[in-house]
Amino acid sequence: MTKVKLCGLRRPCDMAWANEFRPDYAGFVFAGKKRRVSPEEALRLRLLLDPRIPAIGVFQNEDPELISRLVATGVIQAVQLHGGETDAYVTALKRRVHVPLIQAVAIASAADVQRAAASRADYILLDHGTGGSGQTFDWHLAKQLTRPYFLAGGLNCQNIKAALALQPFAVDVSSGIETDGVKDYEKIRAFMQYIHEEDML
């Protein structure tokens, strides 16, 4: 079964909807501007989220001290690095936090896919660019990969069927389940339904 990450959740109602539709992961973004949550907001959200749903913290070249604190206090259960972090950063963070590390790589060429394949993180995530852009990349490039990956970037109800045909380890969606910049109950419901229907086939 393909796993699902709903990313960029930032309101109490988003937690209620996640609890209802039960994605495999919920994403809290500690980067950028649009969907950013503070550590304090994330703690409040985590307390509303079903404990069985791991929260993934999304960061861009963040101070490892903050990441470490969010892990230690139980706010997040996995870390997504979305800022082109170096191998040295990934290795040092792995020594410090003992939760799964996911490294996002912007895919524009076969060389990018090779870079993703060589990542020292526990998982890789293929995305269009800086994250949360709502744009897809050329998925044909992913076909060379033998390593399991999260597929991200511009997923929505229109393209999820084709995305699942690539057999990624997980799909990651944010913009595609939003209307006017906030999560949309009906779009989440429809997206999750497509996933469950495809998994039944």
Ligand SMILES: O=C(O)c1ccccc1NCC(=O)[C@H](O)[C@H](O)COP(=O)(O)O
């Ligand atoms: O969402 C953001 O604003 C963001 C900012 C900086 C780094 C990462 C960010 N988001 C990551 C994600 O939401 C997902 O991992 C992924 O990029 C999905 O994005 P979308 O294309 O919007 O579905």
